[in-house]
Amino acid sequence: xxxxxxxxxxxxxxxxxxxxxxxxxxxxxxxxxxxxxxxxxxxxxxxxxxxxxxxxxxxxxxxxxxxxxxxxxxxxxxxxxxxxxxxxxxxxxxxxxxxxxxxxxxxxxxxxxxxxxxxxxxxxxxxxxxxxxxxxxxxxxxxxxxxxxxxxxxxxxxxxxxxxxxxxxxxxxxxxxxxxxxxxxxxxxxxxxxxxxxxxxxxxxxxxxxxxxxxxxxxxxxxxxxxxxxxxxxxx
Amino acid sequence: xxxxxxxxxxxxxxxxxxxxxxxxxxxxxxxxxxxxxxxxxxxxxxxxxxxxxxxxxxxxxxxxxxxxxxxxxxxxxxxxxxxxxxxxxxxxxxxxxxxxxxxxxxxxxxxxxxxxxxxxxxxxxxxxxxxxxxxxxxxxxxxxxxxxxxxxxxxxxxxxxxxxxxxxxxxxxxxxxxxxxxxxxxxxxxxxxxxxxxxxxxxxxxxxxxxxxxxxxxxxxxxxxxxxxxxxxxxxxxxxxxxxxxxxxxxxxxxxxxxxxxxxxxxxxxxxxxxxxxxxxxxxxxxxxxxxxxxxxxxxxxxxxxxxxx
Numbered sequence: 001x002x003x004x005x006x007x008x009x010x011x012x013x014x015x016x017x018x019x020x021x022x023x024x025x026x027x028x029x030x031x032x033x034x035x036x037x038x039x040x041x042x043x044x045x046x047x048x049x050x051x052x053x054x055x056x057x058x059x060x061x062x063x064x065x066x067x068x069x070x071x072x073x074x075x076x077x078x079x080x081x082x083x084x085x086x087x088x089x090x091x092x093x094x095x096x097x098x099x100x101x102x103x104x105x106x107x108x109x110x111x112x113x114x115x116x117x118x119x120x121x122x123x124x125x126x127x128x129x130x131x132x133x134x135x136x137x138x139x140x141x142x143x144x145x146x147x148x149x150x151x152x153x154x155x156x157x158x159x160x161x162x163x164x165x166x167x168x169x170x171x172x173x174x175x176x177x178x179x180x181x182x183x184x185x186x187x188x189x190x191x192x193x194x195x196x197x198x199x200x201x202x203x204x205x206x207x208x209x210x211x212x213x214x215x216x217x218x219x220x221x222x223x224x225x226x227x228x229x230x231x232x233x234x235x236x
Numbered sequence: 237x238x239x240x241x242x243x244x245x246x247x248x249x250x251x252x253x254x255x256x257x258x259x260x261x262x263x264x265x266x267x268x269x270x271x272x273x274x275x276x277x278x279x280x281x282x283x284x285x286x287x288x289x290x291x292x293x294x295x296x297x298x299x300x301x302x303x304x305x306x307x308x309x310x311x312x313x314x315x316x317x318x319x320x321x322x323x324x325x326x327x328x329x330x331x332x333x334x335x336x337x338x339x340x341x342x343x344x345x346x347x348x349x350x351x352x353x354x355x356x357x358x359x360x361x362x363x364x365x366x367x368x369x370x371x372x373x374x375x376x377x378x379x380x381x382x383x384x385x386x387x388x389x390x391x392x393x394x395x396x397x398x399x400x401x402x403x404x405x406x407x408x409x410x411x412x413x414x415x416x417x418x419x420x421x422x423x424x425x426x427x428x429x430x431x432x433x434x435x436x437x438x439x440x441x442x443x444x445x446x447x448x449x450x451x452x453x454x455x456x457x458x459x460x461x462x463x464x465x466x467x468x469x470x471x472x473x474x475x476x477x478x479x480x481x482x483x484x485x486x487x488x489x490x491x492x493x494x495x496x497x498x499x500x501x502x503x504x505x506x507x508x509x510x511x512x513x514x515x516x517x518x519x520x521x522x523x524x525x526x527x528x529x530x531x532x533x534x535x536x537x538x539x540x541x542x543x544x545x546x
Contacts, residue, residue: 004340008326015328015369071322078292079341079385080314231294 005076005086009093020101023059027051027105035108045194046167048109052102053162053186056130057154060094060137065150068141068230077227084223088216091134098134099127109193122192125205128212129189133158135215142226162186165207185211243304244270244393244424245291250300252286260286262448264300268393268424273415275435276428277532278445279542284428285320287445288395291426292318306393313343317391321398323378327371331362331381334370335388342389356384359414361407376402383411387418394418396427400434412437432532442532446540459535466500468528469511473497474521481518485510504529 013020030051034044067073077083103123110122140157144150162168165184172178181187188205219226250264261283268274276284289295290302309315325334335353344352357363360380365373370381379402386394394415400408408431415425415438429435435442442459444452452459473496484490484499488507492498497515501507505527515522528534537543 002340004337008329008337011333012326012328067324070324071320072324072326074294075322075324075338076341078294078318079338080343081341 003089005081005089006093006096009090009097013097023055023098023101024104027055027102028108031105031108035111041194044109045190048105048193049165049167049186049190050159050162052106052126052189053129053133053158054155055102056095056098056133057137057140057158058151059098060091060134061141061144061150061154062137062147064090064138064141064230065144065147069147073230077231082223083227084220087135087138087219087223087226091131091138091216091219094134094137095127095131098130099123102126102130125188125192125208128205128208129186132185132208132211132215135219136161138219138226139222142222142229145232162190165190181207183207183210185215244268244272244306245302245304247291248301248303250287250290250302251298252283252290252295253298259298260448261290261297264445264448264450266426266443266450268304268426270392270422270424271419273419273425273427273438273440275439275442276426276445277430277432277435277442277536278428279540282445283448284445285397288318288320288397288426288428291393291395292316309392311343311392313389313391314341315392317342317386317389317394319382319386319396319399321401323375323382325370325378325381328369330367330369331373331377332357332366334381335366335384338385339388342391344389352388353384356388356414360384360410376404376407379403380407387414390418390421390423392423394423394425394427396425396429398429398431399427400429400431408434432536436532444536444539446542452535452539456532459532460530462535466502466530467504467507468534469499469501469508470526470528471497471499471511471515472523472525473515474523479518480520481514484514 031048034047039047064073076086106122106126107119110119136157137154140153141150144153161184164180165186166177166181167186167190169177184207186208188208191203191205245266245268247264247266250261250266251259252261253259264283264287266274266287276287278284286295290297306315326337329337332353335357336349339349339353340346354363354366357366360383362377362380362384365377370378373381383396383399386396399411399415403411412434419425419438425438427435427438436456439456441455442453443450444459452462454462468491480490480493480497485501485503485507487503488499488501488511490497491500499507499511508525508527512522512525528537
């Protein structure tokens, strides 16, 4: 593996300083507004989780469909990059860039009472969650036939998984929902953002780890289908 | 077909259709040898680009076989190069960054990339723009970069779809030189193009495709000899009360008088003044004259019944 695609993702991000600045500033402004507005912790954590995960899914799916429509995706695969390498490397690069761009916003969101250990844990959970969101974005892109569909499908899939992760509900510790939540991809991020300021986030993020490990395997397994589908986008 | 050459790829009885549409390719046979340059000629929608994409293994034919030594070759580099009609690049990166990416993706080793890319940048005339971002490139410069990226890993089989679109005459000649060199070094080239001068310069063999079928194929000499050596004149006349003379000059034959008058002669354009004089003396009002020398354009016209686009 030459990590050509990952390196390219970083080069592209650095070559567009305006977009880079916007991607840092917009989440910072949103998080600042909520943080300074005195929103209850549960609501604030829900909004942050939605913001961070949608940042990952949209940021992965929309450029992929745009590149497929322009014919760039087809050219890259034709040039010799195996589809599975392309999708995994792209998600790796994209999630690292997203995490770096969201770092200031995350820091503001957890500012105040956070310990260094708590902050490091929050960064790792954020990065892992965005890795999942980026991989989901690849798969969502394969199902879409236009940029509008991509935005719609990204929102639907992410919001559904956020719902399963318990982001939009009052916690019900003894119910069957608690089991579903434990295996959902974004529960750990929500839980971390909710509890990190209180220093109580010590539970093992089971759902996060399961998804971090399984989704790349699913991506490799589906890579050829994703490629075929994305090529249809360039054929119109 | 020179049987002494290695058959790199051989397509037999190939049929293809998109979903439930009518067939795009019907019973196509094509054999390409190392070092050979094969041109696909045909009107828009004839199936040329589809055939290239089947050779690229991007489309699966409905029936037919694809064989040849290319399929069993082992190499650290990608064996095919392709430049299509799209010019998609990483627009926010420079030309040289793009070229490096595609070269490395195709298997060119890190230590070889810079030399190979800069050499080709010079040859295609992009060295002055190598460090500019692609979004600032003209269409022609993007096309040059695309061709460079298809060539940079020295593929065994190079597939080109309309390679001269967007190129100025100097770049076009440079491309012809590069392709000739690739061919001499053993690469086979299959290209679809409407640029007849370009094809005449390069093609060892030409397949004329119309409505999905190969309607004519052979070397340029074979195809052109099938046309004969006659020059054709198509004379548009005012058909009101027309009475044509019997004689139009030495070795001039009126071959069609159902519409515009079509004359054939082996004397070339030297026969035109006599035809002109014969028509004027018969008080035929001449509206226009079109000269058709034997060549690929005329071959295309006669085989497909259509004019070449563009």
